[in-house]
Amino acid sequence: MKKADVVEFYRRLAEANPHPETELESVNTYTLLVAVVLSAQATDAGVNKATRALFATVDTPEKMVALGLDGLKRHIRTIGLFNTKAKNVIALSEALIADHGGQVPANRDALEKLPGVGRKTANVVMNVAFGAETFAVDTHIFRVGNRTGLARGKTVLAVEKALDKATPAPFRVHAHHWLILHGRYVCKARRPECWRCIEIDLCAFKPKTPAPKPTRAQQGA
Known part of the structure; x- marks a missing residue:
């Protein structure tokens, strides 16, 4: 282009x-990080449904560790791969407490060292929480x-x-x-x-998808 x-x-x-804003719901930077970790191979809507009650009371790494693995699993069991994700969330919470004073680091390399946090997750947190151009x-x-x-x-x-x-x-x-x-x-x-699509004349995709044909009900209307 x-x-x-x-x-x-x-x-x-x-x-x-x-x-524009992320469709993942969170109450602070820590819960944003958790939500993004949970969203891997899951929909934002599904994550939001599972985390609303969780984030209402658990909004710090310390509270998450206190909740424990089994407690977290009960909240997120509707999310795909919840067993592995729960282990990662507890482990990253422990790492935040041990290595970062309970705060989410504003550094991609530091974020990627946390359990369950890959480059995409780090980029989301850097952008949404810290305004980085990622x-x-x-x-x-x-x-x-x-x-x-x-x-x-x-x-x-x-x-x-x-x-x-x-x-x-x-x-x-x-x-x-x-x-x-x-x-x-x-x-x-x-x-x-x-x-x-507002970009139809700029887009290289061919052939363009035509509009769906109106249904009989729509034609009658």
Whole structure:
């Protein structure tokens, strides 16, 4: 995608949604970190449903360790891979207490050393909690980057680096949220809704998906 088109691509996303936010619910930086860890291979809605009651009373590493592994599992048992995730959350909570005074570090390398925290999770926390210009490439961003031509790459890291290189300064902080939401609600995996996409003329994807045919009820109306 040409530089001028990249600017226009982001300008349209910004105009449509000036202040994008993560759809994961949290009450502070620590619970954000926990929510992102739990969201791996799970939907944000599913994580939110499981963590609302949890975060109402457990909002620090100390409280999480006090809750214990079995107590945490009872809260998150509806989330996929909850056994492994529960172990990681308890372990990262213990590490935060031991190594960071109970605070979430504002450093990607330090975050990635925590149990269950990979590069994508660290990038999300850095961006949402600390306003860093990071690009957390999930399946949605990977798809949108490659499909549109905005940032092509065969691996998640390649797409992240392509986005980092291509995304201009005014749009860098919010870029990954715009792209996630665009992939989640418009540029869908199985059937992208090209007919209602604000980027249709800038996108390299072919053939464009046509609008669905109206149902008989809609035709009658």
